[in-house]
Amino acid sequence: MTIDWSWIGDHTDDLTTLSVSHLQAALSAVFLGLLISLPLAVIAHRIRPLRGFLLGLSNVLFTIPSIAIFVLLLPVSGLTRTTTVIGLTIYTLVVLLRNTVEGLDSVPAKTKEAAKAMGTRPLRTLLTVELPLALPVIMAGVRIATVMSISLVSVATYIGDGGLGQLFTDGFQRNFPTPVIAGVVLTLLLALVADALLVALQYVLTPWTRKRGA
Amino acid sequence: MIQFEAVHKRFPNGTTAVHDLTLEMPEGGVTVLVGSSGCGKTTTLRMINRMVEPTSGTIRVGGKDVLAQDAAELRRSIGYVIQQAGLFPHRTVLDNIATVPLLLGWGRRRARARAAELLETVGLAADTGKRFPHQLSGGQQQRVGVARALAADPPVLLMDEPFGAVDPVVRTQLQDELLRLQKELSKTIVFVTHDIDEAVRLGDRIAIFRTGGHLVQCAPPAELLASPADDFVTDFLGSERELKLLSLTSLKDVPQTRATPLRADEPVSAVSGDGGRWRLVTSAAGRPLGWLDTDALPATGTAGEAPLTPARALRDTDSLLSALNETIASPSGCVARVDADGAVTGVTAREEIHARAAAAHAAAGAGAARTADATRTAHAESPSFATTATPTERPA
Numbered sequence: 148m149t150i151d152w153s154w155i156g157d158h159t160d161d162l163t164t165l166s167v168s169h170l171q172a173a174l175s176a177v178f179l180g181l182l183i184s185l186p187l188a189v190i191a192h193r194i195r196p197l198r199g200f201l202l203g204l205s206n207v208l209f210t211i212p213s214i215a216i217f218v219l220l221l222p223v224s225g226l227t228r229t230t231t232v233i234g235l236t237i238y239t240l241v242v243l244l245r246n247t248v249e250g251l252d253s254v255p256a257k258t259k260e261a262a263k264a265m266g267t268r269p270l271r272t273l274l275t276v277e278l279p280l281a282l283p284v285i286m287a288g289v290r291i292a293t294v295m296s297i298s299l300v301s302v303a304t305y306i307g308d309g310g311l312g313q314l315f316t317d318g319f320q321r322n323f324p325t326p327v328i329a330g331v332v333l334t335l336l337l338a339l340v341a342d343a344l345l346v347a348l349q350y351v352l353t354p355w356t357r358k359r360g361a
Numbered sequence: 362m363i364q365f366e367a368v369h370k371r372f373p374n375g376t377t378a379v380h381d382l383t384l385e386m387p388e389g390g391v392t393v394l395v396g397s398s399g400c401g402k403t404t405t406l407r408m409i410n411r412m413v414e415p416t417s418g419t420i421r422v423g424g425k426d427v428l429a430q431d432a433a434e435l436r437r438s439i440g441y442v443i444q445q446a447g448l449f450p451h452r453t454v455l456d457n458i459a460t461v462p463l464l465l466g467w468g469r470r471r472a473r474a475r476a477a478e479l480l481e482t483v484g485l486a487a488d489t490g491k492r493f494p495h496q497l498s499g500g501q502q503q504r505v506g507v508a509r510a511l512a513a514d515p516p517v518l519l520m521d522e523p524f525g526a527v528d529p530v531v532r533t534q535l536q537d538e539l540l541r542l543q544k545e546l547s548k549t550i551v552f553v554t555h556d557i558d559e560a561v562r563l564g565d566r567i568a569i570f571r572t573g574g575h576l577v578q579c580a581p582p583a584e585l586l587a588s589p590a591d592d593f594v595t596d597f598l599g600s601e602r603e604l605k606l607l608s609l610t611s612l613k614d615v616p617q618t619r620a621t622p623l624r625a626d627e628p629v630s631a632v633s634g635d636g637g638r639w640r641l642v643t644s645a646a647g648r649p650l651g652w653l654d655t656d657a658l659p660a661t662g663t664a665g666e667a668p669l670t671p672a673r674a675l676r677d678t679d680s681l682l683s684a685l686n687e688t689i690a691s692p693s694g695c696v697a698r699v700d701a702d703g704a705v706t707g708v709t710a711r712e713e714i715h716a717r718a719a720a721a722h723a724a725a726g727a728g729a730a731r732t733a734d735a736t737r738t739a740h741a742e743s744p745s746f747a748t749t750a751t752p753t754e755r756p757a
Binding site for chain 2: 264268354
């Protein structure tokens with residue numbers, strides 16, 4: 148199995164376009180997942196009886212096979228990027244929701260109590276005390292969700308999307324390994340770079356977790 | 362002034378935390394709430410800023426019913442120092458202190474400037490402001506907690522066992538600082554502790570609670586120690602009750618006799634036993650170095666080089682208790698007295714200190730008996746048990 152470097156040289160534009168499309172699908176899913184998880188996590192954190200239901204639901208959704216999700220979505224959004232993103236978003240919920248709830252749980256009762264005793268109202272406490280303190284745990288979830296989404300985008304090749312996943316189908320159909328290898332390597336690279344950037348982002352956002360002062 | 366009027370607190374699980382509490386906490390004074398755990402002292406404190414809502418009764422701060430005010434706004438107007446500081450781990454020390462000013466809409470610049478000022482007030486270095494709470498020692502965190510409570514200059518300060526989590530040495534320092542601050546600021550302070558020594562040290566008035574949320578007695582420390590209301594209070598004050606009373610009396614009015622100390626550079630050959638067996642040796646500046654045994658003088662050398670028994674010199678601001686303690690340790694039976702600069706001014710004999718201690722105790726007892734009579738009269742007129750708490754404020 149050898150790599151045809153000339154093919155790669157001829158297709159750099161395609162590879163770039165596919166990488167960007169791939170990343171865009173994955174990041175949209177994580178972003179939407181966060182947007183949905185945050186309010187749900189606050190509800191699950193505050194209203195105990197709903198916690199089991201919401202976390203259970205996100206688990207159940209995760210067990211639905213990806214092809215089934217796409218098939219179910221076809222009547223709604225057809226063979227579009229929207230279908231890809233909705234499918235991926237559903238999968239991110241299992242990590243994002245659980246980590247956000249756990250993050251909120253990890254905020255010390257004493258700290259919340261202090262905020263209340265100083266005269267901070269509940270919404271401000273949530274935004275300026277609870278969420279910042281939950282950030283390390285939430286970010287751990289975001290990292291997993293991001294890497295997971297980047298690896299999952301390829302599945303959407305079934306519905307004609309799939310970013311770098313299209314290289315796999317192309318390679319298999321022509322029994323030509325170069326696009327497959329390029330797709331795997333680029334997917335890995337995207338995942339590694341995205342994860343590194345998230346680590347850097349967390350470092351900037353949570354100065355208090357560092358050993359020495361800002 | 363903070364007023365409790367027939368306040369009850371029953372929790373949903375049926376336990377009564379505070380039972381029919383009527384109590385006044387005077388303006389500009391420190392009222393200490395003491396009692397064993399589960400006696401309702403913390404609940405009482407937390408009802409003042411509505412962290413706990415009373416089941417019935419009225420609580421007024423500065424004449425205004427707390428329940429008639431917006432809870433968040435009320436809390437911003439009352440300083441609160443929480444157990445183990447309770448600082449925000451994600452905010453710098455400066456931002457922690459600026460919390461309430463920012464909530465009040467002061468603007469970041471003014472809030473920060475105020476925070477920096479308070480850092481100095483509570484005795485912390487300016488560069489502490491940029492650090493995060495976990496980078497500070499327990500004692501430093503506690504100081505930040507006090508600064509945060511003082512930030513918006515509230516007239517009332519609630520302190521819930523603020524010095525419970527630091528070691529005894531740091532605790533004493535923090536208590537001293539609080540007394541110093543209170544002298545400058547004259548806040549109305551409500552302080553919760555389970556440590557009776559802390560209560561005696563800090564309180565202008567001490568309110569003792571018994572399990573079930575009953576206030577048993579509320580009185581100035583001297584009166585409480587001299588004349589406990591019942592066996593519960595007596596037990597709570599402990600077996601060293603009389604000694605604690607002596608800790609409240611200073612040496613200011615205790616007479617001293619002129620001392621004839623030896624200078625450290627005088628040769629021992631010149632020392633005679635005429636001034637008694639034990640002679641006080643001082644430095645050139647007149648500071649006491651220790652007691653010299655004239656029965657066991659070395660053959661040569663100066664008084665300063667001879668073996669000395671250490672002397673702990675006492676200032677006028679020290680307590681009779683410290684003096685009594687020193688009479689036990691001093692081989693001569695006398696304590697050395699010094700001025701504010703630490704130079705010897707004279708000595709006081711053990712007998713004199715014992716006599717003063719007994720007199721101080723008798724005087725406190727007599728004073729307590731007078732108010733106790735007033736209490737009985739007030740008690741007879743009012744069916745509420747808690748009136749014993751505020752005998753002097755009640756019309757007889």
